[in-house]
Amino acid sequence: MSTPVSSAIPAAVRRLKALCPKLSALSTEAKNKALQALADALRTGALGIAAANQKDLSAAEASGLAAPLLARLKFQGVKIAQAAEGLESVVRLPDPVGRTLSARELDTGLELYQVTCPIGVVAMIFESRPDALVQMVGLALKSGNAVILKGGAEALESNRALAELLHVAGVTAGLPPGWMHLAESREDVQALLDLNDSIDLIIPRGSNAFVQHIMRATTIPVLGHADGLCHLYVDGAANLQKAIPIILDSKTQYVAVCNAVETLLVHRDIAPYILPPLKQAFDELTVEVRGDPATRKFIPSAKEAFEQDWETEYLDYILSIKVVESVDEAVAHINMYGSRHTDGIITENRATAEGFLNAVDTANAFWNCSTRFADGFRYGLGAEVGVSTSKLHARGPVGLEGLVTYKWKLYGNGQIVAPYAGEGARPFTHRELPRSVNQ
Amino acid sequence: MSTPVSSAIPAAVRRLKALCPKLSALSTEAKNKALQALADALRTGALGIAAANQKDLSAAEASGLAAPLLARLKFQGVKIAQAAEGLESVVRLPDPVGRTLSARELDTGLELYQVTCPIGVVAMIFESRPDALVQMVGLALKSGNAVILKGGAEALESNRALAELLHVAGVTAGLPPGWMHLAESREDVQALLDLNDSIDLIIPRGSNAFVQHIMRATTIPVLGHADGLCHLYVDGAANLQKAIPIILDSKTQYVAVCNAVETLLVHRDIAPYILPPLKQAFDELTVEVRGDPATRKFIPSAKEAFEQDWETEYLDYILSIKVVESVDEAVAHINMYGSRHTDGIITENRATAEGFLNAVDTANAFWNCSTRFADGFRYGLGAEVGVSTSKLHARGPVGLEGLVTYKWKLYGNGQIVAPYAGEGARPFTHRELPRSVNQ
Numbered sequence: 045m046s047t048p049v050s051s052a053i054p055a056a057v058r059r060l061k062a063l064c065p066k067l068s069a070l071s072t073e074a075k076n077k078a079l080q081a082l083a084d085a086l087r088t089g090a091l092g093i094a095a096a097n098q099k100d101l102s103a104a105e106a107s108g109l110a111a112p113l114l115a116r117l118k119f120q121g122v123k124i125a126q127a128a129e130g131l132e133s134v135v136r137l138p139d140p141v142g143r144t145l146s147a148r149e150l151d152t153g154l155e156l157y158q159v160t161c162p163i164g165v166v167a168m169i170f171e172s173r174p175d176a177l178v179q180m181v182g183l184a185l186k187s188g189n190a191v192i193l194k195g196g197a198e199a200l201e202s203n204r205a206l207a208e209l210l211h212v213a214g215v216t217a218g219l220p221p222g223w224m225h226l227a228e229s230r231e232d233v234q235a236l237l238d239l240n241d242s243i244d245l246i247i248p249r250g251s252n253a254f255v256q257h258i259m260r261a262t263t264i265p266v267l268g269h270a271d272g273l274c275h276l277y278v279d280g281a282a283n284l285q286k287a288i289p290i291i292l293d294s295k296t297q298y299v300a301v302c303n304a305v306e307t308l309l310v311h312r313d314i315a316p317y318i319l320p321p322l323k324q325a326f327d328e329l330t331v332e333v334r335g336d337p338a339t340r341k342f343i344p345s346a347k348e349a350f351e352q353d354w355e356t357e358y359l360d361y362i363l364s365i366k367v368v369e370s371v372d373e374a375v376a377h378i379n380m381y382g383s384r385h386t387d388g389i390i391t392e393n394r395a396t397a398e399g400f401l402n403a404v405d406t407a408n409a410f411w412n413c414s415t416r417f418a419d420g421f422r423y424g425l426g427a428e429v430g431v432s433t434s435k436l437h438a439r440g441p442v443g444l445e446g447l448v449t450y451k452w453k454l455y456g457n458g459q460i461v462a463p464y465a466g467e468g469a470r471p472f473t474h475r476e477l478p479r480s481v482n483q
Numbered sequence: 484m485s486t487p488v489s490s491a492i493p494a495a496v497r498r499l500k501a502l503c504p505k506l507s508a509l510s511t512e513a514k515n516k517a518l519q520a521l522a523d524a525l526r527t528g529a530l531g532i533a534a535a536n537q538k539d540l541s542a543a544e545a546s547g548l549a550a551p552l553l554a555r556l557k558f559q560g561v562k563i564a565q566a567a568e569g570l571e572s573v574v575r576l577p578d579p580v581g582r583t584l585s586a587r588e589l590d591t592g593l594e595l596y597q598v599t600c601p602i603g604v605v606a607m608i609f610e611s612r613p614d615a616l617v618q619m620v621g622l623a624l625k626s627g628n629a630v631i632l633k634g635g636a637e638a639l640e641s642n643r644a645l646a647e648l649l650h651v652a653g654v655t656a657g658l659p660p661g662w663m664h665l666a667e668s669r670e671d672v673q674a675l676l677d678l679n680d681s682i683d684l685i686i687p688r689g690s691n692a693f694v695q696h697i698m699r700a701t702t703i704p705v706l707g708h709a710d711g712l713c714h715l716y717v718d719g720a721a722n723l724q725k726a727i728p729i730i731l732d733s734k735t736q737y738v739a740v741c742n743a744v745e746t747l748l749v750h751r752d753i754a755p756y757i758l759p760p761l762k763q764a765f766d767e768l769t770v771e772v773r774g775d776p777a778t779r780k781f782i783p784s785a786k787e788a789f790e791q792d793w794e795t796e797y798l799d800y801i802l803s804i805k806v807v808e809s810v811d812e813a814v815a816h817i818n819m820y821g822s823r824h825t826d827g828i829i830t831e832n833r834a835t836a837e838g839f840l841n842a843v844d845t846a847n848a849f850w851n852c853s854t855r856f857a858d859g860f861r862y863g864l865g866a867e868v869g870v871s872t873s874k875l876h877a878r879g880p881v882g883l884e885g886l887v888t889y890k891w892k893l894y895g896n897g898q899i900v901a902p903y904a905g906e907g908a909r910p911f912t913h914r915e916l917p918r919s920v921n922q
């Protein structure tokens with residue numbers, strides 16, 4: 045682990061880049077056959093994986109790793125079986141590569157197709173959970189990308205055993221040798237982050253602090269989210285029978301996740317009616333309330349909320365509450381303090397709801413439902429590559445299509461530009477074509 | 484111009500950001516009405532614009548600006564009329580905002596819509612041509628974005644007159660005051676590049692060196708391309724009657740542009756047949772050839788090509804030529820030295836062509852036609868926002884759709900996540916819906 049191998053990374057990435065043409069040309073059948081082979085190998089190799097994982101667990105236990113982290117690190121038995129099933133579910137997803145997004149004749153015999161293709165070399169940097177390695181390898185393979193993986197030091201034995209098993213199984217099933225690569229040392233991370241010429245996308249998986257560190261340390265595009273500072277706005281026209289369960293679910297159904305609500309905005313007209321019963325429910329669920337002065341009029345026991353509270357993702361049984369004058373003030377607050385992840389409105393007024401959904405600068409804009417629905421599996425995306433709070437490329441929960449880009453393919457028969465330029469230029473026909481004819 | 488006003492930029496951008504909800508909610512009719520008003524104002528204000536432009540021209544002439552740059556700076560008469568027509572052509576483009584990309588029922592009464600929306604605050608930084616200001620304002624308006632513009636110092640009077648005229652015309656037509664903003668000082672550029680919290684996208688327009696500088700100086704996403712190092716590969720199965728005109732057009736139809744070819748790769752089997760006649764044509768067109776040793780066997784007068792030549796975008800009557808053993812070697816060369824802009828193959832073998840188009844890592848992959856076709860207008864995109872060599876968000880020529888992103892809108896009726904989680908979880912229906920029903 046202390047061997048200085050960071051110089052090995054540029055060479056490994058070059059090899060992956062050189063394999064991209066082969067990987068992008070793999071047929072759907074070839075990819076699905078390989079995915080099934082990976083799943084089978086996981087099952088037949090489960091004992092070996094578990095043994096390697098046990099080494100990591102023993103070392104982690106000896107070093108005093110906390111129990112929840114030990115639980116995340118454990119990858120044996122049922123978890124291995126679930127990872128194999130996960131790979132099989134990727135087999136059933138449609139191939140994201142080779143879809144025709146547009147097709148247009150520029151002139152007779154000159155046809156333009158906009159077609160999806162793999163992004164290229166994708167680096168995945170993740171903490172603890174070895175399950176993440178299996179999932180990412182499956183998604184990268186199905187989307188025709190070359191993948192380089194770097195896991196946490198505490199899972200090194202597990203990741204090494206998994207990577208070797210999957211690599212061999214893939215090669216046996218017909219993939220080119222070296223189709224995936226595991227980076228092992230801490231120095232490797234910085235080496236990866238510096239390769240902005242040859243790595244096309246980085247996917248970090250781990251704590252907010254971890255993702256934030258990655259985002260700050262590279263100029264390579266990062267698919268992910270550092271913060272999930274989500275809001276609910278209770279409009280004056282809200283139905284309390286819906287509002288209270290939605291607020292409680294959004295806050296407490298699972299507090300440690302990015303799509304849990306952190307700040308509640310309440311219209312002043314409804315504050316006297318909703319805040320007292322909410323307070324009662326929060327007490328039962330041990331939710332601490334921090335409120336602005338108007339909130340504390342109705343919840344006198346609430347702590348005072350400071351500016352810093354509007355900027356804090358608690359990930360805990362804590363909720364900040366602010367009373368607002370209007371939906372516009374709620375939108376302005378969210379657009380200033382939110383992390384562009386998930387923000388909802390509770391109202392019976394459809395026009396107010398539509399205005400809010402359009403005006404709020406967020407990936408997931410919700411009406412009358414819990415923020416906790418913001419999730420790739422709940423959205424039916426089949427597999428979740430990640431959640432993105434970037435506005436470009438992919439936004440919100442990202443499925444397999446987040447791992448592809450497109451290229452423009454122009455099919456000619458000797459055409460040159462000169463006749464289409466200058467005086468008396470030949471016009472283009474620009475006629476839409478049925479998709480996928482010429483491929 | 485020397486006033487230190489960079490502190491004004493964060494405030495101006497905050498004002499633009501606060502207007503985003505209003506701008507994103509503008510109806511297609513409201514936007515088209517405003518666009519038409521801008522076009523009308525350009526026509527009625529043409530003399531005033533020309534007078535301001537004349538001040539810039541006189542100052543530039545006095546300072547010894549080169550003739551081609553003076554020509555680019557000139558914005559009077561016909562050019563103003565063309566800019567007005569350009570705005571009217573944007574009126575006719577479909578509204579890129581509010582398109583439903585997907586629609587899915589998650590459960591009865593819980594419906595998910597993926598809908599396009601503006602990106603937010605877009606900064607355009609451009610050199611010389613005042614036409615660029617008008618075009619960018621029109622595209623930003625149609626896509627519902629707030630735009631901040633920074634032009635070159637030599638066009639300050641023209642840009643100032645244009646910005647004031649367009650701003651007033653827009654407000655008169657119903658847009659909110661402050662809907663666009665002109666930044667004026669050189670310090671403003673760095674202030675813009677630093678605002679990665681509030682500017683969502685930067686579009687630079689100018690020389691390669693200028694765009695490269697912008698890309699290196701900011702962590703905000705940049706839509707553009709620094710280099711256009713394009714290749715043509717002449718396969719062994721090429722038809723010389725097609726190949727030679729395509730090569731000449733790609734190199735010489737306009738040498739100073741990003742989609743002109745810079746390096747020619749020739750299969751060794753066809754080198755003896757194509758290189759001598761090519762040499763003759765190049766001599767007539769005064770194209771300088773730099774070749775590898777194999778090329779110089781057939782074109783003895785060619786200069787020697789060095790490693791550096793494979794990395795150089797000449798933008799001039801110069802072409803580097805390399806003889807290769809196979810289509811795979813051609814692809815490997817392009818994927819190593821190319822700028823992912825436009826790369827083509829000339830062959831009569833369809834399977835070879837398809838393999839090349841898939842394997843080459845480029846935005847525009849062409850078969851049997853000139854690289855010069857890589858252009859938003861030739862592609863029929865209606866308006867060109869720019870050409871992107873990034874693989875994410877938008878790739879190749881980018882039309883109006885490059886100025887929008889999407890959000891997920893979830894319409895519920897009180898649904899919470901708890902029933903869908905844990906043991907005995909209620910299943911999702913995940914039923915595809917007809918698009919645009921619930922909006």
